[in-house]
Amino acid sequence: MQTEIPDYQKGSGCAVKTLLKGGTVVSGSKTAAADVLMKDGKILAVEQEIDEADAKIIDVSGRLLFPGFIDAHTHFDLHVAGTVTADDFQSGTKAAIAGGTTMIIDFATQYQGESLHEALNNWHKKADGNASCDYGFHLAISDWNHSVSEELDTIISEGVTSFKLYMTYDEMYMADKKIYQILKRLKEAGGIAGVHCENKGIIEALVEEEKAKGNYSVHAHKMSRPAAVEAEAAGRLLKIAQVADCPVIIVHLSSEAGYKEILYARERGQEVYVETCPQYLIFNEDVYDLPGFEGSKYVISPTIKKESDRQRLWELLKTDQIQTVSTDHCSFTLSQKAAGRDDFTKIPNGMPGVEARPALMYSFGVKKNGLTVEQMCRFLSENPAKLYGVYPQKGVIAPGSDADIVVWNPETRWTMSVGNQVAHVDYCPFEGISVEGKAELVFLKGRLAAENGKVLVEKTGSYVARNRHMELAQWN
Ligand code: URP
Ligand code: ZN
Ligand code: ZN
Numbered sequence: 001m002q003t004e005i006p007d008y009q010k011g012s013g014c015a016v017k018t019l020l021k022g023g024t025v026v027s028g029s030k031t032a033a034a035d036v037l038m039k040d041g042k043i044l045a046v047e048q049e050i051d052e053a054d055a056k057i058i059d060v061s062g063r064l065l066f067p068g069f070i071d072a073h074t075h076f077d078l079h080v081a082g083t084v085t086a087d088d089f090q091s092g093t094k095a096a097i098a099g100g101t102t103m104i105i106d107f108a109t110q111y112q113g114e115s116l117h118e119a120l121n122n123w124h125k126k127a128d129g130n131a132s133c134d135y136g137f138h139l140a141i142s143d144w145n146h147s148v149s150e151e152l153d154t155i156i157s158e159g160v161t162s163f164k165l166y167m168t169y170d171e172m173y174m175a176d177k178k179i180y181q182i183l184k185r186l187k188e189a190g191g192i193a194g195v196h197c198e199n200k201g202i203i204e205a206l207v208e209e210e211k212a213k214g215n216y217s218v219h220a221h222k223m224s225r226p227a228a229v230e231a232e233a234a235g236r237l238l239k240i241a242q243v244a245d246c247p248v249i250i251v252h253l254s255s256e257a258g259y260k261e262i263l264y265a266r267e268r269g270q271e272v273y274v275e276t277c278p279q280y281l282i283f284n285e286d287v288y289d290l291p292g293f294e295g296s297k298y299v300i301s302p303t304i305k306k307e308s309d310r311q312r313l314w315e316l317l318k319t320d321q322i323q324t325v326s327t328d329h330c331s332f333t334l335s336q337k338a339a340g341r342d343d344f345t346k347i348p349n350g351m352p353g354v355e356a357r358p359a360l361m362y363s364f365g366v367k368k369n370g371l372t373v374e375q376m377c378r379f380l381s382e383n384p385a386k387l388y389g390v391y392p393q394k395g396v397i398a399p400g401s402d403a404d405i406v407v408w409n410p411e412t413r414w415t416m417s418v419g420n421q422v423a424h425v426d427y428c429p430f431e432g433i434s435v436e437g438k439a440e441l442v443f444l445k446g447r448l449a450a451e452n453g454k455v456l457v458e459k460t461g462s463y464v465a466r467n468r469h470m471e472l473a474q475w476n
Contacts, residue, residue, distance in 0.1 A: 014039075014040070014041060014403075014445065014446035014447040015039065015040055016039070016055075016056055017037065017038070017039045017044070017052060017054060017055035017056065018037070018038050018039070018055060018056050018057075018058065018446065019035060019036070019037050019038075019050060019052050019055040019056065019057045019058070020035065020036040020037075020038075020058050020060045020065060020405065020407065021035050021050075021057050021058065021059055021060060021061070022035070022059055022060055022061035022062075023035075023036070023060035023061065023062075023063045023064070023065045023407065024063070024064050024065065025046060025065045025397050026064050026065060026066050026067075026373050026374065026376075026377045026397075027067070027374065027377060027382065027396055027397065027398075028374055028377050028378040028381075028382035028383070028395075028396075029374060029476075030374065031064070031373060031374065032048075033048065034046050034047060034048055034065075035047060035048070035049060035050040036050075036065060036397060036405065037050050037052055037055060038403035038405070038443070038446045039403075039446065040446065041402060041403055041445035041446045041447075042400060042401070042402060042403055042445075042446070043397060043398060043399055043400065043401050043402070043403050043405075044399060045399055046397055046398060046399060058407075058441070060407050060441075062409075062410075062411070063407045063408055063409055063410075063440065064373060064407075064408040064410060065397060065405055065406070065407055065408070066100070066358075066373075066376075066377055066380075066381060066397075066405070066406040066408055067377065067381045067382065067385075067394065067395050067396050067397050067401070067404060067405065067406075068100070068101070068102025068103060068381065068394065068402075068404025068405060068406055068442070068443075068444070069099075069100050069101040069102065069103075069357070069358050069380040069381050069406060070101065070102070070103045070104070070105070070380065070381055070384040070385055070388075070390070070394060070395065071096060071101045071103075071104045071105070071326050071327050071329070071354050071357060071384075072104075072105040072138075072275070072324060072326045072384040072387070072388055073105070073107075073194075073251060073252070073275065073277070073326030073327060073328045073329070074092060074096075074104045074105070074106045074107075074326075074327065074328075074329040074330075074354055075106065075107055075328070075329065075330035075350065076088055076089050076092035076093070076104075076106050076126070076127075076329075077089055077092075077126045077127075078107070078109065078330065080171075080330075080348065081339075081346075081348040081349065082339075082348075083332065083336050083339070083348055085330055085331055085332065085350070086331040086332055086333045086336065086352075086423075086424050086425045087329065087331045087352065087354075087423055087424050087425065088126065088130070088424075089106075089126050089127040089130040089131050089135070090130045090131075090132075090458075090459075091422070091423060091424035092104070092329065092331075092354060092423070092424075093130070093131040093132040093133045093135065093461055094132045094422050094455045094458060095329075095352070095354050095355040095421065095422040095423035095424075096132070096133045096354045096355065097132045097133040097442055097444060097449050097450045097455055097461075098355055098422040098439075098442075098450050098453050098454065098455050099354065099355035099356060099357065099358050099359065099439055099453070100358040100359075100406040100408070100439030100442050100450075101133060101354060101355075101357065101358065102133050102134060102394075102404035102406070102442065102443075102444050102449075103133055103134040103135065103136070103390070103394055103404070103464060104133060104134075104135050104136075104354065105135070105136045105137065105138055105162070105384075105388055106123065106127070106135060106136075106137055106138070107137070107138050107139075107140045107164055108120050108122070108123035108137040108138065108139050108140065108160070109123075109139075109140040109142070109172075110139060110140060110141055110142050110143055110148075111142060111143075111171070112142060112143050112171070113143060114143065115147065115148065115151060116139055116141070116148055116151045116152070116155050117151060117154075117155070119139060119140075120137065120139065120155065120158075120160060123137050124463070127463070128463065129459065130459060131459065131461030131462070132444075132449065132455060132457070132458045132459055132460065132461050133444060133449075133461045134394075134402075134404070134444065134445075134461045134462055134463075134464050135461055135462075135463060135464065136159065136160075136388065136390070136463065136464045136465070136466050137160050138160065138162045138163060138164050138194065139155065139160050139162075139163050139164070140163070140164040140165075140166070140172065141163055141164070141165060141174070141182060142166070142171060142172045142174070144174065144178045144181065144182055149181075149185050152185060152186070152189045152191065153189050156189055156190055156191050156468070158465065159463075159464070159465025159466045159467075160466070161190070161191050161192065161388070161389050161466050161467065161468050161469060162191065162192050162193070162194060162249075162388055162389075162466075162469065163182070163186065163191055163192070163193045163194070164193065164194050164195070164196065164251070165179055165182060165193050165194075165195045165196070166195075166196045167179075167195065167196060167197055167198055167199065167200065167233045167236075167237065168196065168198040168199070168200040168203060168233075168301070169196075169200075173200055176236065176240060179195075179237065179240050180240050180243065180244055183240060183241055183244035183246040183248065184244040184246065186246060187244060187245060187246040190468045191468070192246075192247055192248070192249060192387075192468075192469045193246075193248055193249065194248075194249035194250075194251040194275070195237050195248055195249065195250060195251065196251060196252070196301075197230055197233035197234040197237055197250055197258065197302075198225065198229050198230055198233050198301060198302055199228075199229045199232045199233045199236075202228070202229050202232065203224055203225055203229055206223065206224040206225070206226075206229075207220075207224045207345060210223055210224055216342060216343050216344060217295075217344060218288050218290075218293065218295035218296055218299060218344050218347070219288050219289055219295070219344075220344050221288060221295075221299050221303060221344045221347070222285050222288040222303050222304075225301060225302060225303040227254075227255035227256070227257040227258065227305055227306075227309065228257060229302075230253075230254060230255050230257065230258040230302050231255065231257035231258045231260065231261055234250055234253075234258045234261040234262065235261035235264070237250070238261055238262065238264070238265035238270060238272065241265070241270060241272075242265065242268060242270055247270070247271035247272070247273070247469075247471075247472075248271075248272060248273070249272075249273040249274070249275060249387070250262060250272065250273070250274050250275065251275045251326075251328075252275060252276065252277050252280070252302060252326075252328050253274050253275065253276045253280070253313070253322065254276070254280045254302040254303065254304065254305050254309065254313075255302070255305045255309045256305075256308065256309050256312040256313075259274070259312065259313075259316060259321070262274055262321075263321075271471070271472055273323045273324070273387055273472070274316075274321065274322045274323055274324075275322070275323070275324045275325070275326050276313050276316075276317070276322050276324075276325055277325065277326060277327055277328050277353065278325065278327065278353055278356065278357055278360045278361065278364075279298070279300065279304055279328075279351060279353065279429070280302075280304060280305065280309070280310065280313055281310060281313055281314060281317075281325075281360075281364060281365075282310075282360060282364055282430070282433075283298065283304045283310070284304060284305070284306060284307040284309075284310050285303070285304055285305055285306055285307075287304055288303070288304070293337070293338070293341060296334075296337040296338075296340065296341075296347050297334075297337065297351060297427055297429050298351060298429060299337070299340070299344070299347040299348075299349055299351075300328070300330075300349055300350055300351050301349045314365075314369045317365070317369075317371060317375065317379065318369070318370060318371060318375075320375070320378070322379070323378075323379070323383045323387060324379055324380075324383050324384045324387060325357065325361060325379040325380060326357075326384070327352075327353035327354050327356075327357050328350070328351075328353070329350075329351075329352050329353045329354040329423075330349070330350025330351065330352075331350060331351065331352035331423060331424070331425040332348045332350060332425070333425055333426050333427075334426055334427055335426075336348055351429050352421075352423045352425050352428070352429065353429070354423065355421055355422055355423050356416055356421075356428075356430050357380065358380060358406070358408075358437075358439055359414075359416070359435045359436075359437055359438055359439075360430065360433075360435065361376055361379070361380060362376060362408070362410070362435070362436065362437035363435035363436045363437055364435075365379075366437075367436050367437070381394075381395050381396075382395040382396060383395075383475075386469070386470040386475055387469050387470070388466055388469060389466035389467035389468050389469050389470065390464055390466050390467070391470060393464075394464075402445050403443055403445055403446035404443060404444055404445060405441075405442075405443040406439050406441075406442055406443075407439070407440050407441035407442075407443075408437060408438070408439060408440065409437065409438050409440040410436065410437050411436075411437075412436070412437060412438035412440070412452075413434065413435070413436050414434070414435060414438060415432060415433065415434050415435070416428055416430040416431065416432070416433045416434075416435060417431055417432065418431060420453060422453070422455060438452060438453065439452075439453070440452055444457075444460060444461065445460075447460060
């Protein structure tokens, strides 16, 4: 079937009524054959049969219609490790929309001495007017003090309702006492924290041991961050959260040992949300032993763990023990990675993924690992929308919601490669991987913004102020 794209849709004419006809609408709880009518950026109707004489009709038979995917974990234009990420908001959000992601939530980062408002203003300057998908911000807190605590209520009322805390990294490290104080304050103010769980002290000691043995290669990165590093920090965080009586999110979970700590906390009655990322589901630790300097492409923290961890993460998704799959897109070029050719601790940590996530999750999740399309919808769209306070504006195809719609062709087979990616980075960590399924048409607030991996309309993304997170008890 050849989908006919009206010219008006390629420009700014989304005020025209558009009818997506003959597709299968996916939500977190069901799939159903339905037509979708949209106008002025919103969904007007979702019904089995819509006949609208004055609407432009696009035939989407044989296609799945997902609510626009949300990537709740990106780092664009981030100054870190003496350099700046390869993707900024222009290239990062173009990569996002090309792959079917219509909203990202990036980590506005408070550097030492800054107020939260300064950090937020800095991130608005980076993003505003440059984004090709919608965007919101979390705030990564690195400098906690009385005046920052006082800012929290206004920050939350301005639509930044989630925060990130790091239990490792010199510049961002947060000690237990401060984590406790922040969680207690967030509970009062109605915010929620996502926490990077790794034990800083163990990592430092293991790095010293590796270097003392003369091990400076990528392999030593894996040796310095075993699963217990994540598990210890996750367990400690969750005990702190128990005392503070505050829900938390464990971001980028990579290990079974880490999950066991989450299970204990849930058994104690705590509200814990969990995010993982495609790299932990697709690769295992063998990537750190690739020939030459290849392994540097996968130098990320937490590290990619053992095969048994990878398999366990799929089981946890299948049983909905994990709530979201984001990317932690934090890209560096090969020449940036080369800074650590002789010393693995100098390799900037992070990898791209914002563009690849939907196709990876459809191909590896739905086609190969038994996820349902409803689960894919939950992990990539509905759950992040609920957890980060944008549901039902986003995360669902329903009357009144933003017309962010991904027309998914389940039959398209293609191969991931640096040559066909939009992200501004000179390698693809998924190079040569054949996948099934592709975002054929991507509508952002009713406007056709991307088609088959090509961006048609740039910089029409806008800032989304978010509400407080929807509590788990209200999710169904
Ligand atoms: O290696 C990673 N993941 N870099 C990005 C920052 C973070 O820890 O999320
Ligand atoms: Zn992190
Ligand atoms: Zn991150």
